[in-house]
Every structure is written in C-alpha cells, then in structure tokens.
Amino acid sequence: MHLIPEWPYLKRNESVVQPEAEERSQKSQLSSRKSKKEVEVWIGMTVEELARAMEKDIDYIYESLMNTAVDIDSLEADSHLDEVWIKEVIKMAGMKLKWSKLKQEKVRENKDAVKRPQADPALLTPRFPVVTIMGHVDHGKTTLLDKLRKTQVAAMEAGGITQHIGAFLVSLPSGEKITFLDTPGHAAFSAMRARGAQVTDIVILVVAADDGVMKQTVESIQHAKDAQVSSSALFLTLSLSVPIVLAINKCDKPEADPEKVKKELLAYDVVCEDYGGDVQAVHVSALTGDNMMALAEATVALAEMLELKADPTGPVEGTVIESFTDKGRGPVTTAIIQRGTLRKGSILVAGKSWAKVRLMFDENGKTINEAYPSMPVGIVGWRDLPSAGDEILEVESEPRARQVVDWRKYEQEQEKNKESLKLIEEKRKEHQEAHRKAREKYGTLHWKERSLIKYKEKKQQQPLKLKERVERESNVLPIIIKGDVDGSVEALLDIMDTYDASHECELELVHFGVGDISENDVNLAETFHGVIYGFNVNAANVIQQSAAKKGVKIKLHKIIYRLIEDLQEELSSRLPCNVEEHVIGEASILATFSITEGKKKVPVAGCRVQKGQLEKQKKFKLIRNGHVLWKGSLISLKHHKDDISVSKTGMDCGLSLDEEKIEFKVGDDIVCYEEKEVVAKTSWDPGF
Ligand SMILES: Nc1nc2c(ncn2[C@@H]2O[C@H](COP(=O)(O)OP(=O)(O)OP(=O)(O)O)[C@@H](O)[C@H]2O)c(=O)[nH]1
Numbered sequence: 001m002h003l004i005p006e007w008p009y010l011k012r013n014e015s016v017v018q019p020e021a022e023e024r025s026q027k028s029q030l031s032s033r034k035s036k037k038e039v040e041v042w043i044g045m046t047v048e049e050l051a052r053a054m055e056k057d058i059d060y061i062y063e064s065l066m067n068t069a070v071d072i073d074s075l076e077a078d079s080h081l082d083e084v085w086i087k088e089v090i091k092m093a094g095m096k097l098k099w100s101k102l103k104q105e106k107v108r109e110n111k112d113a114v115k116r117p118q119a120d121p122a123l124l125t126p127r128f129p130v131v132t133i134m135g136h137v138d139h140g141k142t143t144l145l146d147k148l149r150k151t152q153v154a155a156m157e158a159g160g161i162t163q164h165i166g167a168f169l170v171s172l173p174s175g176e177k178i179t180f181l182d183t184p185g186h187a188a189f190s191a192m193r194a195r196g197a198q199v200t201d202i203v204i205l206v207v208a209a210d211d212g213v214m215k216q217t218v219e220s221i222q223h224a225k226d227a228q229v230s231s232s233a234l235f236l237t238l239s240l241s242v243p244i245v246l247a248i249n250k251c252d253k254p255e256a257d258p259e260k261v262k263k264e265l266l267a268y269d270v271v272c273e274d275y276g277g278d279v280q281a282v283h284v285s286a287l288t289g290d291n292m293m294a295l296a297e298a299t300v301a302l303a304e305m306l307e308l309k310a311d312p313t314g315p316v317e318g319t320v321i322e323s324f325t326d327k328g329r330g331p332v333t334t335a336i337i338q339r340g341t342l343r344k345g346s347i348l349v350a351g352k353s354w355a356k357v358r359l360m361f362d363e364n365g366k367t368i369n370e371a372y373p374s375m376p377v378g379i380v381g382w383r384d385l386p387s388a389g390d391e392i393l394e395v396e397s398e399p400r401a402r403q404v405v406d407w408r409k410y411e412q413e414q415e416k417n418k419e420s421l422k423l424i425e426e427k428r429k430e431h432q433e434a435h436r437k438a439r440e441k442y443g444t445l446h447w448k449e450r451s452l453i454k455y456k457e458k459k460q461q462q463p464l465k466l467k468e469r470v471e472r473e474s475n476v477l478p479i480i481i482k483g484d485v486d487g488s489v490e491a492l493l494d495i496m497d498t499y500d501a502s503h504e505c506e507l508e509l510v511h512f513g514v515g516d517i518s519e520n521d522v523n524l525a526e527t528f529h530g531v532i533y534g535f536n537v538n539a540a541n542v543i544q545q546s547a548a549k550k551g552v553k554i555k556l557h558k559i560i561y562r563l564i565e566d567l568q569e570e571l572s573s574r575l576p577c578n579v580e581e582h583v584i585g586e587a588s589i590l591a592t593f594s595i596t597e598g599k600k601k602v603p604v605a606g607c608r609v610q611k612g613q614l615e616k617q618k619k620f621k622l623i624r625n626g627h628v629l630w631k632g633s634l635i636s637l638k639h640h641k642d643d644i645s646v647s648k649t650g651m652d653c654g655l656s657l658d659e660e661k662i663e664f665k666v667g668d669d670i671v672c673y674e675e676k677e678v679v680a681k682t683s684w685d686p687g688f
Pocket of ligand 1: 284
C-alpha cells in the first residue's frame with residue numbers, strides 16, 4: 001500500500017510507510033512513538049468522523065484507502081468504516097489509535113427471559129380447550145358468545161355479574177370446561193399471530209344459514225389455516241392449522257339453508273362429516289339458544305381428540321389477551337395461562353413491562369388464588385401496560401424482571417439504530433448512483449473539474465452575460481461559495497445541483513473554492529452583484545470592511561442547513577411579490593338604468609351593499625354567474641343624487657364604471673377590493 005506522492009493535501013511528515021523508519025534506532029523509534037498524535041476512534045465511525053478525529057479533510061481518508069480493498073466509489077462522508085480500515089488509515093498516517101470509551105459499542109450480554117424447553121411428557125396433565133369464535137359480520141358471533149356466557153351465569157348462582165376480561169370459562173353439565181376468547185375475533189387473532197403467539201386450540205366458525213359463505217368467513221378460514229397449534233399433542237406438527245367446528249347459525253329462520261353452507265365451504269377445504277370430511281357441523285340458533293349444548297359438546301369431543309395437555313409445574317408461561325388501565329387497580333391484563341400455575345406474588349415479565357402479581361380474578365370478578373393452564377385470569381400488579389399477544393413469563397425475582405425489561409428496551413433501541421443506519425445506507429446508495437451517472441457523463445474527472453464543466457455548460461446555455469442579466473433582471477442570484485475543506489465545498493455544490501431552472505429565481509455560481517473569504521471574492525461579488533457564502537471559514541476585518549463599502553453581503557455559517565436556509569431567504573427576496581386581492585365590500589345589482597351626461601348615455605347599476613362597504617377610490621369587479629366580466633375603477637358612486645365616497649352595508653347606491661360598453665344585469669355582483677403585495681417564497685427545498 002502506498003500513498004500517491006502528488007496528493008496535495010498530504011504533508012510529508014504525515015506519510016507513515018517510510019522505509020527509512022525501519023532503520024531508525026530503537027531509541028529514536030521510542031521517542032517517535034511518544035510524539036505520535038493520538039486519535040480517538042470508535043467502532044462504526046464514519047469517514048467524516050474519522051477525518052475530523054484525525055484533523056484531516058475527507059479526501060485524505062479517500063486517498064489513504066485508494067489502493068486497498070475498500071470500494072472508494074461507494075464511500076461517502078457518512079459511510080461507516082470497518083474496524084480494520086480505521087486502524088489502517090491511522091497506521092498509514094503514523095498516528096496512534098485510542099479506542100473511545102464513550103462511543104465504543106460494547107456488545108451487551110443477552111439478558112432476555114425465554115420459554116423453557118418442551119416439558120417432559122411425564123409431567124403433562126390434561127387441560128381444557130381454548131376456543132375462538134370467528135365469522136362474517138352479523139352472522140351472530142356476539143349473540144352466540146352471549147348465549148354461551150349466559151349458560152354459564154345460569155349455571156352459577158342467579159344474578160352473578162359477569163365482567164368483560166376478554167375470555168370466559170364455560171362448565172358443561174358433564175363437568176367438562178371450555179375457555180372462550182371473546183376479544184373481537186380478527187383483531188385479537190391477528191395481533192397474537194403477529195407476535196407469534198398462539199393460544200387458540202379450536203375455532204368455532206359461525207356461518208349464518210340465511211347468508212352463506214361471505215368474505216370474512218373465508219378470511220376466518222384462512223386465519224385458522226395459517227395459525228399454529230399450541231396443542232401439546234400436536235406439537236410435532238406445528239404447521240397444522242387450528243381445527244374448526246362449524247356453527248351454522250340462524251337456523252330458526254325460514255330461509256335458512258344449512259346444506260348450501262356446507263356445500264359452499266367445500267371450495268375452501270372445509271369438508272363436513274356429511275361430505276366425508278372431519279369437520280363437525282352443528283345447526284344452531286344463537287337467538288333462541290337452540291342446540292347450544294350440542295355445539296359445546298362437539299367442541300369438547302374435538303378437544304378430546306386433540307388430547308390437549310400442559311405442564312402445570314414450574315415457572316408460568318402465558319399470553320396476554322387484553323390489557324387496560326383500571327382507575328383503582330392500575331394496569332390490568334387478562335391472560336391465558338399455558339404452563340405452570342400462577343399464584344399471588346409471582347414475578348412476571350411481558351413485553352417491556354413486569355409485574356409482581358398483587359391480585360388475580362376470574363371473569364366473575366371473583367378473587368382467585370391460583371390459575372392453571374387454559375384458565376383465563378385477570379392480573380393486577382403490572383408496572384406498565386403490556387400489549388395483547390405479549391408472551392408472559394415468570395422469572396425468579398424483581399431484579400431479574402427489571403433486568404429482562406431493561407434488556408428488551410435496549411434491544412428495541414438497537415433495532416431503531418439499525419433502522420436509521422439502514423436509512424443512511426439507502427441515502428448513500430442514492431448518492432452513489434447520482435455520482436455514477438455523473439461519472440458516465442464526465443468520466444473520471446475530479447469533482448472540481450466536473451463542477452467547472454457543468455458551470456461552463458450552463459453558461460453556454462445562457463448566451464447573455466451574467467453581469468448584464470443580473471443588471472437587467474432582478475431575479476438572478478449570483479453566489480460565491482467558500483468552504484473550509486474540499487469536502488464541504490463539494491457538499492455545497494452538490495446541494496446547489498438540486499436547484500434547477502424550474503425555480504423562479506436563477507441561481508448563478510460565480511466562483512467557489514477552499515479557504516477564507518478574500519479580497520478577490522469581494523471584488524467578484526461586487527462585479528456581479530452577488531452574495532458570498534462561507535462555510536466554516538472566516539472573513540478578516542479588513543475584508544468585511546471592504547465588503548461593506550462595496551455593498552457586498554458576506555454570510556458566514558457553521559451549520560450547513562442554516563446556510564441553506566439563509567440562501568433560501570436570499571432567493572425568496574429576489575422573487576417578485578405575489579399580489580393578493582382583499583375584498584372590502586360586496587353589493588348586488590337590484591336595478592339597471594341609464595343617465596344622460598352631455599350627449600352620452602351612461603349605464604348605471606342600482607345596487608344594495610350586502611357586505612363591508614364600497615369605497616369609490618378602490619378597485620372594483622363585476623361578476624356574473626361566478627365569472628369576472630370586468631375589472632377597473634368607478635367613474636361615479638352616488639346615493640340618490642349625491643356623490644359619495646363610501647357606501648356601507650345595507651345602503652342603496654348607484655354606480656357607473658370606467659367601461660361604458662358593459663351592460664349590467666339584475667342579479668350581477670359588484671365587488672370592491674384592494675390589492676396587497678405578499679412576499680414570495682422560493683419553492684426550492686433541498687430536503688434539509
Ligand atoms: N334470527 C336469528 N337472528 C340472529 C341469530 N343470531 C344472531 N342474530 C341476529 O343477527 C344480528 C347480528 O348478530 P351479532 O351477534 O351482532 O353478529 P356478529 O357476528 O357478532 O356481528 P359483528 O359484531 O358486527 O361482527 C343481530 O340482530 C342478532 O340478533 C340467530 O340465530 N337467529
């Protein structure tokens with residue numbers, strides 16, 4: 001690797017790979033090491049950051065990496081450099097590297113809590129099914145759930161008040177139990193699936209017998225097919241869909257046609273038992289409660305076939321079904337327990353929240369002390385509100401819960417950082433593409449030469465000399481750009497490139513370069529009536545005084561977008577003002593007649609002022625059916641026979657216009673207005 005000797009920005013003593021260096025005595029090597037400049041670096045630093053840390057310009061970094069494996073063409077100021085290249089550049093510059101403690105990213109140890117491995121089959125005990133009811137709008141999901149819930153309430157002591165906790169348990173006379181989720185079907189299902197959580201063992205698909213298979217029926221089937229089964233008996237075949245029980249509803253209606261429903265479902269691979277498949281179909285009426293028990297039994301029968309089992313021992317695992325904030329209790333969640341047994345005092349984590357369980361209750365609001373797998377339970381004690389679908393895991397202690405939440409927040413932060421890096425990378429690629437196109441046009445010329453060619457091309461397109469144009473037209477802004485380093489001038493020129501002829505004021509680059517503002521810059525600006533923009537450069541007092549004398553504006557900035565804002569303002573100030581009309585008064589024409597003045601007949605409009613006032617000295621327009629027929633001044637404004645200067649709301653007046661050919665019509669409108677100049681704003685927005 002070597003540096004190009006003629007590179008102008010590389011001072012001799014900055015070159016590292018000096019063959020003589022090896023021949024130096026140990027003593028001199030030691031002393032040179034001591035005097036080496038120390039550069040603070042960190043992983044992921046950008047080209048620009050490295051240049052700044054080394055007190056060099058960006059081109060220095062490019063040149064240093066020129067003959068390495070780095071793809072220079074795709075390297076931008078904000079490109080992140082690999083650790084190896086950071087080291088290489090520092091080494092080549094003969095500088096010493098120091099890893100920054102603050103910015104160096106330490107790889108944090110993963111402190112997340114995770115589910116336990118599959119339970120030993122010997123520990124598994126039977127559990128009851130968790131069921132979701134799905135189907136098309138108005139096919140009777142809510143009525144069905146209500147009926148099922150009431151069966152339960154009736155089975156309990158009369159007058160029991162049910163509480164909506166997103167799920168409820170139904171006990172059948174046979175002693176079997178079913179947990180129904182009563183969260184809005186699709187939304188809850190999708191939220192849980194999006195988080196990879198699956199709590200449903202069975203879907204009851206409700207189809208109205210008088211309506212048949214509809215759009216959301218098909219979507220529900222798709223949801224059931226896409227979902228994964230949480231059933232322990234089926235855990236080896238995770239790709240299996242959630243089994244369906246078909247509830248053909250509204251069978252009490254005379255127009256009900258259950259057979260049509262079954263036939264229609266064949267097209268979606270839902271094959272009922274009558275058709276040789278394994279889907280049980282139950283004809284029900286959610287309204288009358290007919291066959292409710294048969295539906296529950298069909299569900300239990302399917303659950304038995306699924307051999308649903310869970311491990312009720314060890315730390316709890318579950319899923320958040322719903323979460324809400326209760327005025328008195330704070331954040332509350334409803335959960336379905338899937339493993340272990342939840343007890344008061346357990347420490348849980350879910351999403352980025354944790355809880356020490358203070359209170360547990362069932363759907364009847366009754367405090368419970370334990371919740372087993374498949375049981376819906378309300379949990380109080382959360383620090384923040386977890387989301388539906390979040391996985392609940394029990395951890396050993398509060399400090400451990402805090403650690404998990406901390407880690408998850410950190411991980412989310414990292415994700416966000418990655419996303420912004422991705423965005424930066426996309427921007428870099430866009431720039432790279434623009435550069436590639438420019439290179440196709442200009443070959444491998446240095447950017448300075450490219451800018452000069454572009455500058456000359458532009459000049460050729462505009463044959464009139466700039467000076468003459470500036471003198472003739474006020475909407476031309478000649479500018480001179482000075483920057484501290486090549487990189488900043490190039491960046492500014494790139495931004496100027498986004499300015500095109502479609503913008504109302506012409507932007508003319510008269511001169512650009514690196515370094516402080518000079519007398520020459522001031523002279524050029526004076527000649528062309530231009531403005532000097534300096535980025536990270538100075539203008540000595542004498543220069544400032546000379547500029548002031550010559551009426552030349554020097555604008556110095558240290559932040560690039562401030563410079564652009566300033567330039568936008570300057571461009572705006574060169575634009576002609578916009579003229580806006582302000583209405584002073586409106587009148588409608590009630591009668592038309594003419595008067596004789598000398599030999600001439602002058603048409604007169606008899607008006608009533610409806611709004612504001614008419615002022616004789618202001619401008620007027622005549623409007624018919626929304627179209628402006630005339631704009632101009634009045635030659636007379638009268639009240640009866642008297643000349644007046646103002647006619648106010650509600651007053652009648654007669655007026656004649658400075659255009660005699662106009663014929664007034666009853667119903668026309670007269671508008672009195674004035675014109676106001678409004679400062680225009682440039683439409684150029686380079687996106688800062
Ligand atoms: N005749 C008859 N009407 C029913 C039956 N089940 C529900 N309905 C009526 O059908 C209408 C819709 O019932 P819902 O239970 O609100 O239907 P849904 O599927 O929950 O509707 P969304 O919540 O909008 O998706 C209501 O007017 C019910 O009274 C039934 O078995 N027979």
